[in-house]
Amino acid sequence: MAEVLVYVDHVDGAVRKPTLELLTLARRVGEPVAVALGAGAEATAAVLAEHGAVKVLTADAPEFAEYLVVPKVDALQAAYEAVSPAAVLVPSSAEGKEIAARLAVRIGSGIITDAVDLEAGDEGPVATQSAFAASFTTKSRVSKGTPVITVKPNSAAVEAAPAAGTVEALTVSFGALATGTKITGRTPRESTGRPELTEAAIVVSGGRGVNGAENFHVIEELADSLGAAVGASRAAVDAGWYPHSNQVGQTGKSVSPQLYIASGISGAIQHRAGMQTSKTIVAINKDAEAPIFDLVDYGVVGDLFAVVPQLTEQIKVRKG
Numbered sequence: 001m002a003e004v005l006v007y008v009d010h011v012d013g014a015v016r017k018p019t020l021e022l023l024t025l026a027r028r029v030g031e032p033v034a035v036a037l038g039a040g041a042e043a044t045a046a047v048l049a050e051h052g053a054v055k056v057l058t059a060d061a062p063e064f065a066e067y068l069v070v071p072k073v074d075a076l077q078a079a080y081e082a083v084s085p086a087a088v089l090v091p092s093s094a095e096g097k098e099i100a101a102r103l104a105v106r107i108g109s110g111i112i113t114d115a116v117d118l119e120a121g122d123e124g125p126v127a128t129q130s131a132f133a134a135s136f137t138t139k140s141r142v143s144k145g146t147p148v149i150t151v152k153p154n155s156a157a158v159e160a161a162p163a164a165g166t167v168e169a170l171t172v173s174f175g176a177l178a179t180g181t182k183i184t185g186r187t188p189r190e191s192t193g194r195p196e197l198t199e200a201a202i203v204v205s206g207g208r209g210v211n212g213a214e215n216f217h218v219i220e221e222l223a224d225s226l227g228a229a230v231g232a233s234r235a236a237v238d239a240g241w242y243p244h245s246n247q248v249g250q251t252g253k254s255v256s257p258q259l260y261i262a263s264g265i266s267g268a269i270q271h272r273a274g275m276q277t278s279k280t281i282v283a284i285n286k287d288a289e290a291p292i293f294d295l296v297d298y299g300v301v302g303d304l305f306a307v308v309p310q311l312t313e314q315i316k317v318r319k320g
Contacts, residue, residue, distance in 0.1 A: 001030050001031050002029075002030040002031070002085065002086035003030055003031050003032075003033045003054070003055075003083050003084075003085045003086065004026040004029055004030035004031065004032055004033065004085055004086055004087045004088070004089060005033055005035055005076070005079055005080060005083060005085040005087070005088040005089065006019065006022045006023055006026050006032050006033065006034050006035065006053070006089050007019075007022075007035050007076060007088070007089065007090040007091065007096065007099065007100075008034050008035060008036040008037070008041075008044055008048065009091045009093065009096065010036060010038075010040065010041075010044050011040075012039055012040040012043075013039075013040025013041070013042075013043030013044055014040070015044050015047045015048065016091075016196075016199065017153065017158065017199050018091040018092075018093075018151070018153040018199060019034075019048075019091060020047075020051050020158040021151065021153065021154070021155060021156045021157075021158055022089045022090075022091065022151055023048065023051040023052045023053060023161075024051070024052070024156045024157065024158055024159045024161075025089065025117075025118040025151060025155070025156050026052070026087075026089055027052050027161060028118060028119055028120055029086060029087060029118065029119075029120045029125045030085070030086045030087065031054045031163075032052050032053045032054060032163075033053065033054060033055045033056075033057065033079075033083055033085065034048045034053040034055070034056045034057065035056075035057045035075065035076060035079045035170070036048070036056055036057070036058050037058070037059050037060070037064050037072055037075050038060055038064040038065060039060060039064075039065065041058040041059065041060055042056075042058050042167060044056065044058075045058075045165050045167045046165070048165055049162065049163055049164065049165020050160055050162055050165075051158065051159070051160055051161060052160075052161040052162075052163050053163055053165050054163045054164050054165070054166070055164070055165070055166050055167075055168055056165055056166070056167045056168070057079050057082070057083075057168055057169075057170040058167060058168070058169060058170060059075050059078075059169065059170040059171075059172050061172065061174070063174055063178055063179065065183070066179075066182060066183055067178060067179050067180070067181060067182055067183065068181040068182075068183060069095060069098050069099060069102070069181070070102070070175070070177050070178045070180060070181070071172075071174055071178045072099050073099055073102045073103055073106070074172055074173070074174050074175055074178055075170060075172045076088070076099060076103050077103060077106055077107065078170055078171065078172045078173070079170055080103070080107060080146070082170070085146060086124070086125070086146070086147075087124070087125050087146060087147045087148075087149060088100070088103065088146060088147070088148045088149070089118075089149055089150075089151060090148070090149070090150045090151075091150065091151065091153065092113065092114050092115075092150040092151055092152045092153065092254075093198070096150055097113055097114075097150050100113070100148050100149075100150045101113075101148075103148055104145075104148040107145060107146060107148075108144070108145050109142060109144060109145025109146045109147065109148055110142035110143060110144050110145060110147065110148070111142070111147075111148045111149070111150075112127045112129065112140055112141075112142060112147065112148075112149045112150070113149075113150045114129060114130075114150060114151075114152050114254065115127035115128060115129055115149050115150065115151045115152065115155065116128050116129060116130055116151070116152055116155045116256065116277055117155060117156070118149065118151065118156075121141055123141060123143075124141050124142060124147055125141065125142075125147050125149065126139050126140070126141050127139070127140050127141065127147075127149050130276065130277045135276075152198075152254060152256050152277070153198045153199045153255075153256065154199065154200075154201065154255075154256045154257055154258070155256065192230075194223065194224070194228070194229050194230060195227070195228070195229045196229065197229045197230075197231060197245075197246060197248070197253055197255060198253050198254070198255055199229075200228055200229035200255070200257055201228075201257050201258045201259070202223075202226045202227065202228035202229070202257055202258065202259045202260075202261075203223075203228055203229050203230075203231050203248070203255050203257045203259070203260050203261070203275070203278070204219055204222050204223040204226065204228045204229075204230055204231065204261045204263065205219070205230070205231030205232060205233065205248055205260070205261065205262050205263065205265060205275070206218075206219035206230075206231075206232055206233070206236055206241075206242070206263050206264055206265070206304075207232070207233035207235055207236050207262070207263070207264045207265030207266065207271070208233065208235040208236060208239075208264060208265070208266065209263065209264020209265065209285065209286070209304055210236060210241065210263070210264045210304070211264075212241060213240065213241040213242065215305070216230075216232075216236075216241060216242055218263075218304070218305065218308050218309060218312075219263055219308070221308075221309075221312050222261070222263075222308050222311060222312045222315075225312045225315040225316050225319070226259075226315060228257075228259075228261075229255075229257075230242075230246055231246055231247070231248040231253075231255065231275075232246045232247055232248065233247070233248065233249065233265045233268075233271050234247060234249050234251060234252065234268075234270055234271065237252070248271060248274040248275050249270045249271045249272075249273060249274040249275075250269075250270045250271075250273040250274060251270065252274055253274060254273070254274045254275070254277075255274060255275050255278065256275075256277040256278055256279075257278050257279070258278075258279045258280065259278070259279070259280050259282070260275050260278035260280070260281045260282070261282045261283075261284070262275070262281070262282070262283045262284070262285075262292055262296075263283075263284045263285075263304045263307075263308055264284070264285060264304045265283070265285070265290075265292055266285070266287070266290045266291060266292060267283070267290055267291035267292025267293070267294070267295060268291065272291075272292075272295060276295065280297050280298075281295060281296045281297050281298075282296060282297065282298045282299070282300070283295075283296045283298075283299045283300070284299075284300045284302065284304050284307050284308060284311075285299075285300075285301065285304070286301065286302055286303050286304070287301075288301045
C-alpha cells in the first residue's frame with residue numbers, strides 16, 4: 001500500500017488532536033508516515049504509532065524555532081523526496097495552510113485546502129469540502145502531481161490503530177530562504193483553561209445580543225459548564241467586547257465542532273461561513289426572524305439573559 005505523509009502538529013512532543021485525526025484519514029488512502037519536527041519530535045512517536053503511523057520521520061534544528069514556516073517546508077520537502085508518497089496531509093491551521101501551499105508550489109502539485117473528509121478514489125484521494133460559505137458540499141481530487149491536502153479540525157473521529165511507528169532521522173538541508181523571517185520574541189498566551197477554539201468539540205459563541213464585554217461572563221459560564229471553547233461574532237469583536245483570537249467567521253476562525261451554541265448572534269453570512277459545518281447547531285435569539293434560525297438544528301426564541309443562565313444551571317444539575 002502506498003505511503004501517505006502526515007505533518008505532525010505538536011508542542012514539545014505533545015501531539016495535538018488534529019494530527020490524530022489526520023492519521024485516521026490517512027489510513028483510508030494508504031500507510032501513514034508521520035513527519036515530526038522541532039523540540040520533542042522523537043517524543044511524539046509513541047502516540048503517533050498508537051494511531052497508525054508506520055514510520056515517524058524526525059528532525060530537530062534551531063531553524064525550526066528561530067525562523068518562520070520555510071524551514072518546515074524544507075523539511076517536509078525532504079520527507080516527500082525520501083518517501084514519494086501518494087498524498088501529503090497537513091492540519092488546516094494558518095501555518096499549516098502556508099506550509100502546504102509552499103510545498104505544493106515546490107513539487108508542482110495541486111492543493112486542496114480545508115477538506116472536511118477524505119476517501120480513496122480510483123485516481124487518487126477524493127476530498128470533501130464545504131464551499132461558498134458552506135452553502136455547497138463538493139468532492140475534489142488533485143489532477144496533477146501528488147495531492148497536498150489540508151484538513152479542518154474535527155473532521156474525523158480519532159481512532160486508535162497500533163502500528164510499528166519506527167523512528168527514523170530525517171536529513172534536512174535548509175535553503176537560502178529558510179532564514180528570511182526571524183522570530184525576535186515570544187509572548188506566552190494566557191491560559192483560560194478552555195480548549196483551543198478550532199479544536200473544541202463544543203463551542204459557545206456570543207454576539208451583538210450580549211450587549212457588552214461585562215456580560216460575556218454569561219457565555220463563559222455556559223461554556224465552562226460544558227467544557228467548551230468560547231467564540232464571538234465579528235460584531236462583538238469589533239465592539240471590543242471579546243478578543244479577535246476568539247472570532248468565528250469568514251474573517252476569523254472556522255470551527256466545526258460536534259455542538260455549536262450561538263447566543264445573541266443574528267446569523268449573517270460572514271458568521272455562518274465560519275461555523276456552518278458544525279454537526280449540531282443551537283441558536284438562542286429573541287428575534288424569531290433572525291437568519292440564524294434558517295440554519296439551526298434547535299432554536300430557542302428568547303432573551304439570552306433569561307435562557308442561558310437557566311441552561312447553565314440545568315447542565316450543572318444534570319452533571320451532578
